[in-house]
Amino acid sequence: MSERLWGILIDSFPKILIPGLTLTIPLTAISFALAMILALIVALIQFAGVRFLKDLCRFYIWIIRGTPLLVQLYIVFFGLPGIGIIIDPFPCAILVFAFNEGAYSAETIRAALEAVPRGQIEAGYCVGMNWFQIMRRIVIPQALRTAFPPLSNSLIAMVKDTSLAANITVAEMLMSTQRIVARTYEPLALYLEVGLIYLLFCTVLTKLQHVGEQRLNTYVAS
Amino acid sequence: MSLLEVRNLSKALGGQTVLSDISLSVEPGDCVAILGPSGVGKTTLLRCLNLLERADAGELILDGVSHDLKHIRPKEAAAIRMHTGFVFQEFNLFLNKTVLENITEGLIVARKMSRADAVQRAEEVLRHVGLLDKRDVYPVSLSGGQKQRVGIARALAAKPQILYFDEPTSALDPELTGEVLSVMRDLAQDGMTMVIVTHEISFARDVSNRVITLRDGRVETDTDTQTYFTQKGVTVNGDR
Ligand SMILES: Nc1ncnc2c1ncn2[C@@H]1O[C@H](COP(=O)(O)OP(=O)(O)OP(=O)(O)O)[C@@H](O)[C@H]1O
Numbered sequence: 280m281s282e283r284l285w286g287i288l289i290d291s292f293p294k295i296l297i298p299g300l301t302l303t304i305p306l307t308a309i310s311f312a313l314a315m316i317l318a319l320i321v322a323l324i325q326f327a328g329v330r331f332l333k334d335l336c337r338f339y340i341w342i343i344r345g346t347p348l349l350v351q352l353y354i355v356f357f358g359l360p361g362i363g364i365i366i367d368p369f370p371c372a373i374l375v376f377a378f379n380e381g382a383y384s385a386e387t388i389r390a391a392l393e394a395v396p397r398g399q400i401e402a403g404y405c406v407g408m409n410w411f412q413i414m415r416r417i418v419i420p421q422a423l424r425t426a427f428p429p430l431s432n433s434l435i436a437m438v439k440d441t442s443l444a445a446n447i448t449v450a451e452m453l454m455s456t457q458r459i460v461a462r463t464y465e466p467l468a469l470y471l472e473v474g475l476i477y478l479l480f481c482t483v484l485t486k487l488q489h490v491g492e493q494r495l496n497t498y499v500a501s
Numbered sequence: 502m503s504l505l506e507v508r509n510l511s512k513a514l515g516g517q518t519v520l521s522d523i524s525l526s527v528e529p530g531d532c533v534a535i536l537g538p539s540g541v542g543k544t545t546l547l548r549c550l551n552l553l554e555r556a557d558a559g560e561l562i563l564d565g566v567s568h569d570l571k572h573i574r575p576k577e578a579a580a581i582r583m584h585t586g587f588v589f590q591e592f593n594l595f596l597n598k599t600v601l602e603n604i605t606e607g608l609i610v611a612r613k614m615s616r617a618d619a620v621q622r623a624e625e626v627l628r629h630v631g632l633l634d635k636r637d638v639y640p641v642s643l644s645g646g647q648k649q650r651v652g653i654a655r656a657l658a659a660k661p662q663i664l665y666f667d668e669p670t671s672a673l674d675p676e677l678t679g680e681v682l683s684v685m686r687d688l689a690q691d692g693m694t695m696v697i698v699t700h701e702i703s704f705a706r707d708v709s710n711r712v713i714t715l716r717d718g719r720v721e722t723d724t725d726t727q728t729y730f731t732q733k734g735v736t737v738n739g740d741r
């Protein structure tokens with residue numbers, strides 16, 4: 280490889296990594312945390328079968344899953360200003376990613392809740408607990424263990440999906456790379472470089488997933 | 502006055518009448534065996550009594566307080582369960598809790614007992630069923646018989662006025678039923694009020710003081726154990 284290319288790669292590394300640390304990671308972390316809260320609420324409403332609210336949840340999931348994430352980003356960022364709702368790029372990206380992931384994860388968590396044996400709930404009632412106590416102390420912990428691997432999957436997918444935020448002017452890793460490519464005309468090397476940084480982030484998350492699974496598996500057969 | 506009285510309980514499941522017009526009463530210290538062929542509604546009856554299932558009609562009088570089983574509210578159901586314990590055929594131990602936590606959970610969360618008191622009480626009942634050494638393991642590493650003994654300890658921990666058992670040994674290997682039955686026998690001897698659905702006819706004969714049999718969703722016989730087995734002769738071989 281030429282010395283010039285090495286120079287570009289080394290020079291660009293912090294310029295890509297820093298937006299990764301200051302934008303991609305916070306964007307993912309905040310969006311995913313909000314998505315989990317939303318997903319748990321949406322899943323619990325359906326699990327409990329709350330009238331009307333349950334239909335609202337199905338509607339929300341139907342809309343989100345039926346439309347592309349990029350279209351959702353465009354509607355909120357480019358579309359809403361048309362009716363006077365203007366949101367800055369970063370919060371806009373968080374909003375869209377959180378609502379998008381919330382819908383998918385709600386389904387994951389709902390399935391995990393439904394997989395908890397009915398007898399666990401009945402035993403909870405029989406020792407005197409009410410529905411909320413049973414959910415909090417028995418059902419949700421068991422469901423989260425089941426849902427942990429697929430949710431980790433979603434988190435890892437989201438790290439990469441945040442690159443879509445480049446389309447609404449969030450200068451995250453991909454956009455930073457695009458800018459350097461525009462200056463240096465080295466697309467292959469630079470896109471490989473940013474790809475590697477994504478891979479690095481996801482590798483760390485995969486490791487964390489393993490640690491998490493180990494800790495959650497304390498009560499299942501070894 | 503009876504500790505528990507049930508009047509005219511009826512229940513349909515999936516469009517089929519399972520229980521019709523069941524009336525019975527349980528005196529303090531009674532050990533009532535409920536017998537009957539498979540599918541007759543024994544489990545359904547116990548579940549209705551502990552409000553795991555909503556009866557279509559009927560009245561339940563527990564400790565002098567009357568409850569309309571059809572219109573019971575969650576709060577009222579919870580209040581009734583504060584006086585009862587339930588032992589499941591399939592154990593239903595909390596999988597994400599240790600043996601000790603399985604017992605303390607209800608005491609702390611539902612009965613607002615202090616943690617220290619709850620642990621002390623849990624250790625007491627675990628000693629009673631001979632499983633104190635298993636206090637910190639998870640249910641997954643227990644044998645079936647041990648699981649059921651924890652199930653009994655859990656039901657017992659809150660000092661219920663009445664204990665329901667739904668075929669507590671039916672999910673066990675034959676060689677493990679003995680340890681569970683012996684715990685139950687001790688409880689009966691201590692004067693615990695128990696209602697036991699069982700297919701263990703010889704256990705019913707030895708331990709219960711009353712036998713209720715169900716047939717076609719109704720109470721067929723309700724008599725003291727001795728009379729029941731004398732009239733029936735010595736046909737002791739499970740289901741009729
Ligand atoms: N959810 C349900 N929907 C429809 N029918 C049901 C349901 N649950 C139970 N049944 C029916 O109700 C009847 C009574 O069932 P139940 O489990 O109470 O019988 P059981 O006397 O406990 O039987 P076993 O001795 O086999 O445990 C059975 O005929 C069963 O098929």
Ligand SMILES: [Mg+2]
Pocket residue numbers: 543544545667668
């Ligand atoms: Mg049964």
